[in-house]
Amino acid sequence: MSATHHESAPVLAQEGPSHWLVYTTGLFLAVILTATSFWVANTSLLWAPGIPLGLAVLAIAQMGVHLVFFLHMTSGPDNTNHALALAFGVLVVFMVVAGSLWIMGDLNAGMTPGDRAHEHPDASLSGHGTGRH
Amino acid sequence: MNIAAAVEIGHLAHEAPSSAAEGGHAPKEIIVGYGFWIFLLSDIVMFAALFAAYAVLVHATAGGPVGDQLFSQLTVAIETACLLASSYTCGLMSLAVGARRRGAFYLTAMITFALGAAFLALEVSEFAEMIERGATPQRSAFLSAFFALVGCHGLHVGVGLVWLAVMVAQVAVKSFRPSVVRRLQCFSLFWHALDIIWVALFSVVYLMGVRP
Numbered sequence: 001m002s003a004t005h006h007e008s009a010p011v012l013a014q015e016g017p018s019h020w021l022v023y024t025t026g027l028f029l030a031v032i033l034t035a036t037s038f039w040v041a042n043t044s045l046l047w048a049p050g051i052p053l054g055l056a057v058l059a060i061a062q063m064g065v066h067l068v069f070f071l072h073m074t075s076g077p078d079n080t081n082h083a084l085a086l087a088f089g090v091l092v093v094f095m096v097v098a099g100s101l102w103i104m105g106d107l108n109a110g111m112t113p114g115d116r117a118h119e120h121p122d123a124s125l126s127g128h129g130t131g132r133h
Numbered sequence: 134m135n136i137a138a139a140v141e142i143g144h145l146a147h148e149a150p151s152s153a154a155e156g157g158h159a160p161k162e163i164i165v166g167y168g169f170w171i172f173l174l175s176d177i178v179m180f181a182a183l184f185a186a187y188a189v190l191v192h193a194t195a196g197g198p199v200g201d202q203l204f205s206q207l208t209v210a211i212e213t214a215c216l217l218a219s220s221y222t223c224g225l226m227s228l229a230v231g232a233r234r235r236g237a238f239y240l241t242a243m244i245t246f247a248l249g250a251a252f253l254a255l256e257v258s259e260f261a262e263m264i265e266r267g268a269t270p271q272r273s274a275f276l277s278a279f280f281a282l283v284g285c286h287g288l289h290v291g292v293g294l295v296w297l298a299v300m301v302a303q304v305a306v307k308s309f310r311p312s313v314v315r316r317l318q319c320f321s322l323f324w325h326a327l328d329i330i331w332v333a334l335f336s337v338v339y340l341m342g343v344r345p
Contacts, residue, residue, distance in 0.1 A: 019231075023224035030217055034332075038210060041340035052341050059336035063329050070224055070325045082170055089174035093181035100185035 026069025033062040162315050169319040173326045176289075180330055183282040184337065191342070193274035200275075200342030203268055205259070209339045212255050213331065216290075219248035220328040227321045233309050242301050245324070249294050256287045279338065286334055289327055296320055 037058045040051060067073040073082060191200070222244045229237035260280070263269075270280040300320055303313050 019228055020225070023221055023228070026224075027217070027221045034213055034217065037336060037340055038206065042206070055336050055340050059332050062332045066220070066325060066329045066332065070220060070328070071322065081167060085167075085171055085174055089177055092178050096178065096181040097185045097188065101188055104189045 022069055022072075026065055029065045029069065030062055033058055033065065037062075162311070162318065165315050166318055166322070169322055173322060177326065177330065180282075180285070180333075183278070183285055184333065187278040187282045187338065190274040190278040195273040195275075197273040197276065198266070198268050200279075200338070203263055203266075204339050204342055206339065208255055208259055209335055212252050213335050215248045215252040215255070216328050216331050219245045219252070220325055222248065223321050223324045227317065230309065230314060230317050235304070235308075238304060239301065242297060246294060246297050246301075249290055249297070249324075253287060253290050253294065256283070256290075260284070283334065283338065286327070286330055289330075293320070293324055293327060296323070 037055055040046065040054050040058065046054070067086075073079060073086070075083065222241045226238060226241035226245060229241055260283075268276055270277045297320060300313070300317055303316070307313050
């Protein structure tokens with residue numbers, strides 16, 4: 001527990017073999033997670049519709065590894081301000097990304113068939129184009 | 134007098150007051166680090182907007198090429214390895230700065246720079262190849278969003294490389310004085326944050342992108 005007391009800010013210049021070990025552990029975990037991500041994206045062993053979710057989970061796990069081992073985020077009392085700022089940032093990121101996807105998906109779903117028909121002239125035009133060739 | 138106090142605190146970081154409430158002013162390096170942390174979070178929020186644009190437009194290919202036909206997973210894997218390794222050597226660099234070891238600092242800074250430059254070179258050649266094949270940002274909304282998102286990250290890496298070169302020159306001229314050490318601390322925060330953004334980027338754009 002006394003170790004957390006040293007970490008008064010992320011990436012304070014610190015020394016000693018134990019910190020070298022922290023970075024190496026982080027690298028090791030990050031390499032494993034990255035390799036798993038690439039394997040998951042290419043394998044046919046897994047249930048295909050679940051793969052995007054699995055990739056998202058792996059990415060979030062790796063970001064956590066980077067935060068803890070490279071940026072030295074801890075839950076100690078010295079890091080409260082950093083953690084609160086990070087939490088607010090994550091909230092904004094979530095609202096921007098999820099909100100955009102939700103609203104735009106809703107707009108797409110709400111398009112009337114009449115609106116969709118506008119897309120057809122384009123499609124038939126390109127069909128003509130390929131037909132002429 | 135202020136500088137002398139900052140130097141002392143820099144050497145004895147664990148003796149700094151643990152919260153601003155009980156110790157008056159926090160040491161300058163903590164304030165600077167916190168301010169830079171806020172900047173990084175705002176930068177990440179900007180990337181979130183680009184991610185949202187990409188996620189919304191990923192299927193708007195307008196009959197043009199889709200991600201599956203454009204992305205090479207091998208290139209992406211090498212890019213990822215370069216950036217991850219450079220993040221690690223950047224961590225070792227901040228340890229060398231903490232120990233005030235010049236030789237180790239120059240070595241780790243050079244490796245970090247070389248790996249970052251290799252990443253950037255691979256990305257630029259990837260872009261050039263895509264544009265040669267007609268997949269320009271003007272081709273479709275998907276490609277506009279792709280180039281905006283990945284290009285913005287590449288731009289950040291480029292700025293980081295310039296920053297690192299400047300920091301090496303500053304260490305060479307001014308040695309490890311407190312202001313230089315603070316800038317180095319901010320640089321390593323910046324570099325690690327870029328790697329975090331790349332994790333999201335290769336997962337969302339490249340790995341999810343190659344799936345039908």
